[in-house]
Amino acid sequence: MAQEFIGIDEMVNNPQPETKSLRLPVLKGTLGPSVVDVRDLYKSKKIFTYDPGYTSTASCTSKITFIDGEQGQLLHRGYSIEELASQSTYLEVAYLLFNGELPTKDEYAAFEKEITYHTLLHEQVIHFFRGFRRDAHPVAVMIGVVGALSSFYHDSLDIQDKAQRDLASLRLLAKVPTIAAMAFRYSQGHPFMYPQNNLSYAGNFLHMLFGYPTESYEVDPVIERAMDQLLILHADHEQNASTSTVRMAGSSGANPFACLAAGMASLWGPAHGGANEAVLYMLHEIGDKSQIPKYIEKAKSKKDPFRLMGFGHRVYKNYDPRAAVLRESCHKVLEVLGIDDPLLELALELEKMALEDEYFLEKKLFPNVDFYSGLIFKALGIPTPMFTALFAVGRTAGWIAQWREMLEDPETKIGRPRQLYKGEKLRTYVPIVKR
Numbered sequence: 001m002a003q004e005f006i007g008i009d010e011m012v013n014n015p016q017p018e019t020k021s022l023r024l025p026v027l028k029g030t031l032g033p034s035v036v037d038v039r040d041l042y043k044s045k046k047i048f049t050y051d052p053g054y055t056s057t058a059s060c061t062s063k064i065t066f067i068d069g070e071q072g073q074l075l076h077r078g079y080s081i082e083e084l085a086s087q088s089t090y091l092e093v094a095y096l097l098f099n100g101e102l103p104t105k106d107e108y109a110a111f112e113k114e115i116t117y118h119t120l121l122h123e124q125v126i127h128f129f130r131g132f133r134r135d136a137h138p139v140a141v142m143i144g145v146v147g148a149l150s151s152f153y154h155d156s157l158d159i160q161d162k163a164q165r166d167l168a169s170l171r172l173l174a175k176v177p178t179i180a181a182m183a184f185r186y187s188q189g190h191p192f193m194y195p196q197n198n199l200s201y202a203g204n205f206l207h208m209l210f211g212y213p214t215e216s217y218e219v220d221p222v223i224e225r226a227m228d229q230l231l232i233l234h235a236d237h238e239q240n241a242s243t244s245t246v247r248m249a250g251s252s253g254a255n256p257f258a259c260l261a262a263g264m265a266s267l268w269g270p271a272h273g274g275a276n277e278a279v280l281y282m283l284h285e286i287g288d289k290s291q292i293p294k295y296i297e298k299a300k301s302k303k304d305p306f307r308l309m310g311f312g313h314r315v316y317k318n319y320d321p322r323a324a325v326l327r328e329s330c331h332k333v334l335e336v337l338g339i340d341d342p343l344l345e346l347a348l349e350l351e352k353m354a355l356e357d358e359y360f361l362e363k364k365l366f367p368n369v370d371f372y373s374g375l376i377f378k379a380l381g382i383p384t385p386m387f388t389a390l391f392a393v394g395r396t397a398g399w400i401a402q403w404r405e406m407l408e409d410p411e412t413k414i415g416r417p418r419q420l421y422k423g424e425k426l427r428t429y430v431p432i433v434k435r
């Protein structure tokens, strides 16, 4: 296909204002908007593009995940999130994200076995937990312990060696739930539970979260499936803040354990993965349906920093498809567990009133994945500070897949944005005695 170009009028203000025309190449993907290739712009024209928050910038090419924000569509390697959430398992989705294709029966069995046999932590890692305060946030603990893995697994730190990259990928996918569960148990003052190889990925995670050494833990199949589905729904979401952080950290050649710790730090913020926790606190604060109009007005007011947590998304200008799946399974889980949670009623009413409000309609602010996930986590008996930790467990598959893809892409360069400098020009230093 012939190369396409786009013409851009360039205003050159210095020394004499004049307009010059630029011809820039246009690159096309399989789906989604085309991109203007500005890679040679600085070299040829000595100007940068300006795009804080990357609202119009593609930072890489990828074959992993596609989002159509206008249609509310999410695809992993071409498969819709709705099909994956209803028919697949988290481990199968992880395999798909890593390798590009669904596994055969044998490939799946081998992958599951590999993951299962890497869930234990080096015994020495466990001492790290005891250095944290009991009231430390579980994500703070996870960031520390996942980063510390780089000081244990020296045989999977060479990122140039594919076999070592594969080993680090398996280790991370297998060990992050163990670390999350231990962070939780530590905060409760309860004994750590070692992984059980006869359990599924989600079942083992539940066992490590809720089991006791004094009795056997029966994994409830409904809860096990709900947990697995939650992990699938969080598995990947193309170039979001935490994934871009993992790629950026990895672009310098940093080891995978350090890169994932960096991704977790980015996820933790309330504008990203921290929102699921914030939704629950917000619903508690609203407290009663009669208070909803007051909080909607607060969210709309420019003078008030309050935002409706779990609403809005950089990419989705339609209903987040993950929220749609969760909205439905939230009802199912609560029904099966026989829980009558007034917070769900409150959430449904808040959603209804917000979606009827001109402000939210005009700005295309719809519920995102975090709006309903917290209610399910709560129904499963998971305390609020653990919500973002669970998001991190699910997103681990996507972080690893994106990190691997970045390292295998011959176009990858160290991530190094430029800036529009608005500071002082060169001036002479004045010694302190003369100031």
Ligand code: ACO
Pocket (backbone or CB within 6 Å): 053, 270, 271, 272, 273, 275, 299, 300, 306, 307, 308, 309, 310, 311, 312, 313, 314, 315, 363, 365, 368, 369, 370
């Ligand atoms: N409540 C009220 N107003 C909102 C909300 C909200 N939740 N979200 C966005 N707006 C408004 C903004 O005030 C802004 O209004 P303006 O154009 O009049 O200034 C407009 O909508 C656009 O918002 P931006 O913040 O510019 O959009 P951006 O794409 O940068 O941010 C974000 C997206 C961070 C998700 C934002 O919608 C938000 O803060 N939501 C609440 C937190 C949340 O739920 N985060 C989870 C995101 S999903 C995830 O990470 C898994």
